[in-house]
Amino acid sequence: MARVAVTEQEVHRILQARKIVTADVEWQPKAHQHWVGCELTVESQLRLTLHVYANANLMDRSKYSFALILSCNYRIASFESGSSHANRHTDDEKWLGEDHKHRWTELCRDSFAYTPTDMETQSLDSAFRSFCNEIGVDFRGQVEQLPAVQPNLGF
DSSP, X not given: OOOOSSOHHHHHHHHXXXXXXXXXXXXXXOXXXXXXXXXXXXXXXXXXXXXXXXXXXXXXXXXXXXXXXXXXXXXXXXXXXXXEEEOOSSOOOEEEEEEEEEEOBTTTBTTOEEOOSSOOOSSHHHHHHHHHHHTTXXXXXXXXXXXXXXXXXXX
């Protein structure tokens, strides 16, 4: 069996370590016109490359996601609102347009999901802060309001 590049023990150590984000969430357009995103550098004493990514859909504001990424490659924790997923390795649990979280495991890598019971999702801002709190990030910035969008009416 091939060695997994990131172990659950390492993920636990990363999540428990003190981490700080001082930058603001400033939404930037993504390739698809209805999505915006933001990449934030996470400061820590772990000597690891860590980023928090945030994405949001401007047409369906119930769809957004946050992820903690290690070394620009490994999604070790994430929260997805309004999206779908099915576990393939551990159980048959499914989410159809529902909130769910992902946590890195050695068996499933970043595809193991579970239902959150502790997320504050009253607003995008509160959800982002709740996610940061869960992954041990002291978020000291502000979350910019999502930009208004005017759909093309095709006249």
